[in-house]
Amino acid sequence: MTFLLALAAGALFAAGIYMILRRSLVKILVGLLLLGYAVNLLLFNSAVLVPGRPPLIPAGQTVPPEISADPLAQALILTAIVISFGVTAFVVVLIRQAYQVVGTDDLNEMRCTDIPCEDSELKDGKEGGA
Amino acid sequence: MIVLPILIPLAFGIFSLLAWKAPRLQRGLALAGTSLLTASAVAILLDVRRTGVSALQIGSWPAPYGITLAADGLSSLMLLTAAVIALAAALYGQAGIDPGRVRSGYYPLFHFLLMGVNGAFLTGDIFNLYVWFEVMLMSSFVLIALGGERRNIEGAVKYVILNLLASILFLSAIGLLYNLAGTLNMADLARQLPLLGAPNQITLVAVLFLAAFGIKSAAFPLFFWLPASYHTPPVTITALFSGLLTKVGVYALIRVFTLLFTQDTQYTRTVLLILAGFTMVTGVLGAAAQTDFRRLLSFHIISQIGYPLMGLALFSQSALAASIYFLVHVMLAKTALFLVAGLVESLQGSFDLKKLGGLYSARTGLALLFLLPALSLAGLPPLSGFFAKLALVRAGLEQGQGVIVAVSLAVSLMTLYSMTKVWNEAFWKPAAVPVPRRRLSAWLWAPTLGLVLVSLLIGIFPAPLLELSNQAAALLTNTQPYLEAVIGGMP
Numbered sequence A: 001m002t003f004l005l006a007l008a009a010g011a012l013f014a015a016g017i018y019m020i021l022r023r024s025l026v027k028i029l030v031g032l033l034l035l036g037y038a039v040n041l042l043l044f045n046s047a048v049l050v051p052g053r054p055p056l057i058p059a060g061q062t063v064p065p066e067i068s069a070d071p072l073a074q075a076l077i078l079t080a081i082v083i084s085f086g087v088t089a090f091v092v093v094l095i096r097q098a099y100q101v102v103g104t105d106d107l108n109e110m111r112c113t114d115i116p117c118e119d120s121e122l123k124d125g126k127e128g129g130a
Numbered sequence B: 001m002i003v004l005p006i007l008i009p010l011a012f013g014i015f016s017l018l019a020w021k022a023p024r025l026q027r028g029l030a031l032a033g034t035s036l037l038t039a040s041a042v043a044i045l046l047d048v049r050r051t052g053v054s055a056l057q058i059g060s061w062p063a064p065y066g067i068t069l070a071a072d073g074l075s076s077l078m079l080l081t082a083a084v085i086a087l088a089a090a091l092y093g094q095a096g097i098d099p100g101r102v103r104s105g106y107y108p109l110f111h112f113l114l115m116g117v118n119g120a121f122l123t124g125d126i127f128n129l130y131v132w133f134e135v136m137l138m139s140s141f142v143l144i145a146l147g148g149e150r151r152n153i154e155g156a157v158k159y160v161i162l163n164l165l166a167s168i169l170f171l172s173a174i175g176l177l178y179n180l181a182g183t184l185n186m187a188d189l190a191r192q193l194p195l196l197g198a199p200n201q202i203t204l205v206a207v208l209f210l211a212a213f214g215i216k217s218a219a220f221p222l223f224f225w226l227p228a229s230y231h232t233p234p235v236t237i238t239a240l241f242s243g244l245l246t247k248v249g250v251y252a253l254i255r256v257f258t259l260l261f262t263q264d265t266q267y268t269r270t271v272l273l274i275l276a277g278f279t280m281v282t283g284v285l286g287a288a289a290q291t292d293f294r295r296l297l298s299f300h301i302i303s304q305i306g307y308p309l310m311g312l313a314l315f316s317q318s319a320l321a322a323s324i325y326f327l328v329h330v331m332l333a334k335t336a337l338f339l340v341a342g343l344v345e346s347l348q349g350s351f352d353l354k355k356l357g358g359l360y361s362a363r364t365g366l367a368l369l370f371l372l373p374a375l376s377l378a379g380l381p382p383l384s385g386f387f388a389k390l391a392l393v394r395a396g397l398e399q400g401q402g403v404i405v406a407v408s409l410a411v412s413l414m415t416l417y418s419m420t421k422v423w424n425e426a427f428w429k430p431a432a433v434p435v436p437r438r439r440l441s442a443w444l445w446a447p448t449l450g451l452v453l454v455s456l457l458i459g460i461f462p463a464p465l466l467e468l469s470n471q472a473a474a475l476l477t478n479t480q481p482y483l484e485a486v487i488g489g490m491p
Helices: A002-020 A025-046 A071-102 A119-126 B004-018 B023-051 B073-096 B099-103 B106-122 B126-145 B150-181 B186-196 B199-217 B225-229 B235-259 B265-288 B293-314 B317-348 B364-378 B384-398 B402-428 B442-460 B463-477 B480-487
Strands: B054-058 B067-071
Touching: A002 A025, A025 A071, A025 B150, A071 B126, A071 B150, B004 B023, B004 B106, B023 B054, B023 B067, B023 B073, B023 B099, B023 B106, B023 B463, B054 B480, B067 B073, B067 B106, B067 B186, B067 B480, B073 B106, B073 B235, B073 B317, B073 B442, B073 B463, B099 B106, B106 B126, B106 B235, B126 B150, B126 B235, B150 B186, B150 B199, B150 B225, B186 B235, B186 B480, B199 B235, B199 B265, B225 B293, B235 B293, B235 B317, B235 B463, B265 B293, B265 B402, B293 B317, B293 B384, B293 B402, B317 B364, B317 B384, B317 B442, B317 B463, B364 B384, B364 B402, B364 B442, B384 B402, B384 B442
Parallel strands: none
Antiparallel strands: B054 B067
């Protein structure tokens, strides 16, 4: 099971890295999402998995049984999911805004930050990037 | 008490949200919040100076299980410097932030950004460090994208994507570390890691952390997001970011590499030393090619990041003390320089050095405001940069690392060249268009003057700060008091 999950996490990392190397902003977003899933799987795997042993204290005892699942990793994943949800929502809006302002989702066209754009270029940015 | 630097910005952020419709009230709240923050940071610094390390277990859960906040010398110095910068930015923002940005929520984000920064300085738990980083990043994402012009949006896209990538690396490193040690409390990790006997895996995790924090602190070769984005928002935001964000990355590097990864030091410290050298050189060379005031300063941020990294790589008490002193110096001087760039822009309407000029004869005071932090950055005595670099160079020579010392000195010289270029272009050469005679708002020049004066003070009277840095560095090289304060009497 651990081995399969590790393979899945590896495949997700590979796919995510491939996607963030693309030029299109939407594909980069997909890449970031895939990487996020890959990390969540990795966190899930990082607590040693024990099937069928819930981390509950049996009635009449004060400590959990010696071998039980580790609940902390799930708590970490939950936090990571919530954060990546918020971040993704922001990035989607940012990409939409970028598409409206710049007129393209191609990162190669977004070079005003490196080579100062002329004012004319800034004005007809919406038609540019065909 | 050490929870105050997190609670104050949280409370004022919420107040600012409640006062959404009242921009004037929000501006006042920003001043009140940052003043209170500075006061609490001073109190913590005094307290830590007396007691060494103070730790707080949230909800009284004992250390490896609960959430720990801990303030030692390094945290408290960083907190105070950050609070001073925030206060200056809040003052400058009174006139420097346009009403449109205030209406779209500048001030709540400003407070939440400070909360994230302070949380990162105070936390004693590696996963919480990730959470605080996210709090800080989320606010900075929105701050940099506010405005919605093409420049802002393009800068924001690059900034956001690369920083998210860094967060993903950071989180994977945390996952692997948890798998190795089964704990996330930094003090507990520091105890467990040497007992594991798995130096190779630990080094692997250490390098992942290095990559993640390297992106965040804009170290070579991971800095390309910084010059692409830092010059796009208004100068108040740039100044705040340059003073705080990359420095939190450096703080995190210092924290994990002094507390956690102290085993396979031969490898990690060599890598750090090489990175430090290249960061200094590439940053300053990049700056030499720039003609935009703020882009030039952005490249200098990168170059200056190399110096604290060099101190961390040398890893003696004197080198770490020099790093800490340098961090305080560069946070103040850099923020002051960005604010000066903003003053110049508000007079002449441009950041382009070719279009500026004649400011020395027209505005001698402003020219002095630029000259002091600029020379301090280059490291001329008796300014603060001189003592920081002197201490670093001395620590480097003590360890026989002649190459990095030579590199750092050469980079200082090139920094001086770069600053003279700005001086010649913006202040010395005759003005292309006459400088307007209108008065600058006191909201703009007073905080700049304040920062320059503080920077000047720590240069003329370096002894107290050097002593504080030394105490902080002693706690970094001997982590026993930190562990005892966090974990308590456990062996």
